[in-house]
Amino acid sequence: MIPEALVEINDLVINFYTYRGVVKAINGVNLEIKKGEFFGLVGETGCGKSVTGSAILNLVPNPGRIEKGEIIFKGKDILSMDEDDVRERIRGKEITMIMQHPIAALNPVLKNGDQITEALSRKMSEGAAKKRAIELLKEVNIPEPEKIANQYPHQLSGGMAQRVMIAMMLATEPSLLIADEPTTALDVSIQAQVLSLLQDLIKRHKASVLLITHDLSIVAETCDRVGVMYAGDIVEVGEVDQIINNPRHPYTVGLMRAIPSDSRKELVGIRGSVPDLVNPPPGCRFHPRCDYTRDICKERKPKTMQMESNHTAACFLCEGGRSG
Amino acid sequence: MVDLRTTISSWKGRHSSEISDAKEIVHATKKSPLTIVGLSLVVALVLVAILAPYISPHDPIAMHLENRLASPSMSHLLGTDELGRDILSRIVHGTRVALLIMIIVLAIDLPLGVFLGIVAGYFGGWVDEIIMRMADIFMAFPRLILAMAIGAALGPSLVNTMIAIAITMWPAYARLARGETLSIKERTFIEAEKALGTSKARIILSSILPLCSSTTIVRATLDMGNVIRIAAGMSFLGLGAQPPTPEWGLMVATGRSFLINQWWVPTFPGFAILLAVFGFNLLGDGIRDISDPHLRRGE
Numbered sequence: 001m002i003p004e005a006l007v008e009i010n011d012l013v014i015n016f017y018t019y020r021g022v023v024k025a026i027n028g029v030n031l032e033i034k035k036g037e038f039f040g041l042v043g044e045t046g047c048g049k050s051v052t053g054s055a056i057l058n059l060v061p062n063p064g065r066i067e068k069g070e071i072i073f074k075g076k077d078i079l080s081m082d083e084d085d086v087r088e089r090i091r092g093k094e095i096t097m098i099m100q101h102p103i104a105a106l107n108p109v110l111k112n113g114d115q116i117t118e119a120l121s122r123k124m125s126e127g128a129a130k131k132r133a134i135e136l137l138k139e140v141n142i143p144e145p146e147k148i149a150n151q152y153p154h155q156l157s158g159g160m161a162q163r164v165m166i167a168m169m170l171a172t173e174p175s176l177l178i179a180d181e182p183t184t185a186l187d188v189s190i191q192a193q194v195l196s197l198l199q200d201l202i203k204r205h206k207a208s209v210l211l212i213t214h215d216l217s218i219v220a221e222t223c224d225r226v227g228v229m230y231a232g233d234i235v236e237v238g239e240v241d242q243i244i245n246n247p248r249h250p251y252t253v254g255l256m257r258a259i260p261s262d263s264r265k266e267l268v269g270i271r272g273s274v275p276d277l278v279n280p281p282p283g284c285r286f287h288p289r290c291d292y293t294r295d296i297c298k299e300r301k302p303k304t305m306q307m308e309s310n311h312t313a314a315c316f317l318c319e320g321g322r323s324g
Numbered sequence: 325m326v327d328l329r330t331t332i333s334s335w336k337g338r339h340s341s342e343i344s345d346a347k348e349i350v351h352a353t354k355k356s357p358l359t360i361v362g363l364s365l366v367v368a369l370v371l372v373a374i375l376a377p378y379i380s381p382h383d384p385i386a387m388h389l390e391n392r393l394a395s396p397s398m399s400h401l402l403g404t405d406e407l408g409r410d411i412l413s414r415i416v417h418g419t420r421v422a423l424l425i426m427i428i429v430l431a432i433d434l435p436l437g438v439f440l441g442i443v444a445g446y447f448g449g450w451v452d453e454i455i456m457r458m459a460d461i462f463m464a465f466p467r468l469i470l471a472m473a474i475g476a477a478l479g480p481s482l483v484n485t486m487i488a489i490a491i492t493m494w495p496a497y498a499r500l501a502r503g504e505t506l507s508i509k510e511r512t513f514i515e516a517e518k519a520l521g522t523s524k525a526r527i528i529l530s531s532i533l534p535l536c537s538s539t540t541i542v543r544a545t546l547d548m549g550n551v552i553r554i555a556a557g558m559s560f561l562g563l564g565a566q567p568p569t570p571e572w573g574l575m576v577a578t579g580r581s582f583l584i585n586q587w588w589v590p591t592f593p594g595f596a597i598l599l600a601v602f603g604f605n606l607l608g609d610g611i612r613d614i615s616d617p618h619l620r621r622g623e
Contacts, residue, residue, distance in 0.1 A: 057519055092521030104512040109534040118530070119520050150338055165516070172520065 005072075006176060006208050007033045007056060012069035014051055014060060021278040025051050025064065027232035027285070030304065033176065033208050038199065040211045040219035040240075042255075043229035044274055049212045052229070053178045055079075056210070057095055058086050073176075092119065096169040100181040102161035106153035112164050113137075113149025119171045136167040140197060159190035163197070170201060177202070180212045195222050216259055220244055225310070228252050231275055231285040234304075238311035248313040250290045284315070292317055352614045359614070362606025369600055373419040382410035384417040384570045393586045403588040405579060411588065414570040415596045421571045422600060425486055425555045426548055432490040434544050437497025442532055444498065445505030446524070456502065459495035467492045468554055475563040482571075485564040489554055493547065497540050504536040538615055545611045549604035556597050572597045 014026035026048045033039045041049045054060055056071055058078055070077045078090060099105035106115055116133035117126065124132065137145035140163040153161055162182060169177060179198065183191040199222055202209050211223060219226050219240065226243045228236040228251065236249040247253045254270040272289035275281050281288050287297040296316055305318040336343065353359055372379065381401070388408035396403040402411040444455040462470065471488045478484035508514065509532065517527050558564040559573030567574065572593045579590030 059515070059518055087521045087523065090521070091519055097516070097519035099512050099516055101512055105516040107513045107517070107531050109531070118522075122521075150340075152341060155341075168520075178519075 004035050005032045006035045006074070007031075007210075008072040009052070009056070010070045010072065012052070012055060012071065013067040014048075014055060014064055015067055016064045018063060018278075023277045024280055025232050025277055026055070027280070028301075029069075029229075029232070029234050031227055031234060031237070033210055034225075035175075036202075036206055036208055037224045038202060038209045038211065038222055040213065040223035040226040041229060042213060042216055042219055042226060044214060046274060046277075047229045048232045049214075049229055050180050053097065053180050053210060053212050056176070056178060057091055057097060058083075059091075092122070092172045092174075094174055095176045095178065096172055096174045097178040097180060098162070098165055098169055098182045101185050102158055102165045102182075103153055103156065105165055106161060106168075108153055110152075111149065112151055112153060112156065115153075115164065116149075116168045116171050119168050123172075132171065133167075136171055137164070139170070139201070140164075140167045141193075142167075158186050159194060162186060162190075162194050166194070166198065166201070170205065173205065174207055176208045176210065178210045178212070181214070182211070183218065184213070184215075191218070198222075216244075216255060228255070231280060232277060233285055233301075233314065235286065235315070236311075236313040238307070238313075242308070242311045246311075248307050248311070248318050249286075249315045250292055250317065251286050252313075254289075349614060353610065356610055356613065358606050359610025362603050362608075362610055365599060365603025366607050369419055369423065369603060372416055373423045376416050376420050380410075380413035380416040382413040384409060384413040385568050393582065393589065395586070396588055402592045403586070405575070405589050406582065411575075411592055414575060415572070415593055417570040418572045418575065418593065418596060419600075421482070421565060421569060422552050422555065422597075425482070425489075426551045426604075428486050429489045429493065429551050429555075430544050430548065432486075433493045434497055434540060436490075437494035438501040438533070438536060438540050440494065441498035441501025441503075442505045442528055442536060445502035446509055446528060446532065452502070455498065459498050462492060462495045463499075465492075467550075468557060471554055472558060472561065472563060475558055480563045480566060482565045482569065485555055485558050488558070488563075489551060493551075496547070497543065500540050500543055501536045504539055505532055508532050508535050542608070542612045542615055546605070546608035548608060549601040552597065552604065553601050572600075 009029055009031040012026055012029040016023040016025050029048070029052060031052070041052065043049050051060060051064065055066060056073075056078065058066075058071075058081075060066055066079055069079065071079050073090065073094065078086060081090070106112070107118075110118065113130065113133050116136055117129040120129035120132055123129075134145045134149060137149060142148050142160065142163055148156070148160065148164070153164070156164065182198070183194055186194060195218065198209065211219070213219060223240050225237065225239050227234050228243065228249065230251045236243065236247065236252045243252060244256065247256050251270070254268075257268040258270065260267055270289055275285060275288065281298075283299050284290070284297045284302050287293045290297065294316065302314045302316045304312050304314045306312055307318060353363070386409065388404070390408065391400075391404055392406055392408040394400055394404040394408070400410050400412070402415065404410055405414070440455050440459075444452040465473075470492045471485075474488035474491055475485055478487060514527060514531060517531060555564060556571070556573030556576070559571045560577045562577065565571035565574050567578070575593035576590045576597070579586075579593065582589045583591075
């Protein structure tokens with residue numbers, strides 16, 4: 001049985017109105033996250049991963065504006081919902097978010113335990129919430145949960161703080177957890193612990209995860225499916241081994257070649273740099289950096305092509321496949 | 325016995341961070357002699373105010389015209405004024421008036437200013453414009469002159485003095501709270517709280533208010549001396565407390581015609597104002613230094 005879609009993003013366009021001009025940050029993104037899956041969204045800094053993530057909560061930071069598109073969550077369009085409805089029904093109930101810098105994401109004037117009780121306060125009494133908070137801290141493998149619950153965030157290490165953050169977000173029992181670079185600020189050994197913890201918990205709570213990262217190795221280890229973003233476009237989506245072993249979009253191919261491995265002596269970077277999104281290149285946004293540019297790439301935006309089952313890429317090179 | 329001991333030790337365990345904070349504050353205070361001087365003066369003032377009816381040797385209002393303008397002696401330590409009232413008793417009772425004005429003014433100003441400032445900073449846009457332009461209007465005039473103008477318009481009385489001072493002081497707190505709010509609301513944990521669906525009111529109350537409170541409270545302690553000074557100034561000019569209220573500024577005002585021959589009549593109330601303002605300012609400076617981690621680390 002094919003799992004149902006939990007979130008469906010259709011033709012999302014987001015612009016940022018800055019003094020320099022209009023930054024066309026998200027350029028018609030289509031994406032689907034299925035129930036119970038671990039979906040990775042990879043791309044360079046500034047390609048629009050995080051903005052896509054915050055759009056799902058309808059919390060695009062200023063001066064960003066959602067111009068177009070819909071985000072269907074459990075059959076309802078979040079973007080056309082009332083702001084109070086989104087706050088009451090979606091945020092902190094159905095969808096929550098883990099931030100990049102765990103210590104900064106915890107309220108400095110609240111004790112760790114109280115952060116979690118606060119998240120639970122809409123659901124249960126104070127006493128019950130306190131008990132549940134300790135249980136949750138135990139669940140995220142925090143030693144001496146009672147002691148940690150009584151300390152303040154600045155007394156924690158980064159890894160501990162991220163666990164508290166995860167416990168806080170789990171407290172709300174979301175069906176989608178958006179993890180925005182959850183391990184970037186952590187040591188490599190702690191990274192692995194936090195990721196496997198996240199995987200465990202997701203399985204146990206039967207939730208989906210949208211993991212936003214720039215680190216392909218994290219994606220390879222943890223995710224079921226991957227979307228690759230470049231300059232506001234989703235260029236390729238597929239299952240992890242399809243993307244890693246058989247990348248079809250030239251950008252993904254370039255990313256793979258830039259990862260060090262035993263079989264490769266030399267690292268090959270992608271030439272050029274990320275385009276200025278105030279004046280993005282016409283046609284395919286990747287064409288100035290692409291090794292296979294043809295005339296058509298400079299004129300038209302490529303459609304998303306179906307390559308094999310569950311694998312799509314947006315490139316004219318892939319035109320042999322079926323148009324999807 | 326054992327029970328009590330375990331209760332105490334578990335209380336210590338639960339509040340370990342508060343206990344160490346308190347120790348640090350005591351330690352920092354000990355290092356600053358001026359803060360201790362300020363603190364002692366303020367504590368003394370508060371005690372005098374509380375105990376005024378018990379420690380004042382005479383009735384502050386009772387007139388003894390046969391004994392007017394008596395020089396300091398054993399029965400009247402600081403002498404008597406032009407109506408034969410004991411000056412020490414009047415000063416002691418004046419402490420109550422001064423502290424009461426200060427407390428009421430700050431109790432109005434601090435919440436009002438902080439609330440308006442947070443609202444302006446958090447919501448921005450036209451709300452911010454309206455509140456802050458109003459604040460600008462009040463800040464465009466020197467505080468004492470504006471307070472005098474408002475006090476004169478409302479009519480001379482103690483209550484109107486408090487209202488006048490309160491109206492001139494809230495903009496300082498509003499500006500401070502607004503500035504803090506602007507930086508706090510961009511921080512990651514506010515984003516995290518929004519992602520959790522926390523309502524605006526709750527974000528303001530549980531996250532922004534506690535983080536604004538330290539700076540605004542420090543500002544308030546620095547203002548305590550000012551309030552006493554302005555209130556005394558207004559009473560001196562006849563806009564504040566009315567006779568026979570034992571108010572320091574008023575006492576200086578009525579006593580100033582006796583300055584040459586009966587120097588004690590205006591001088592001792594003047595000293596009282598000096599000591600009170602001095603004490604509160606020293607304490608305010610001390611609290612500012614202690615609450616600033618940068619200054620503390622520098623020692």
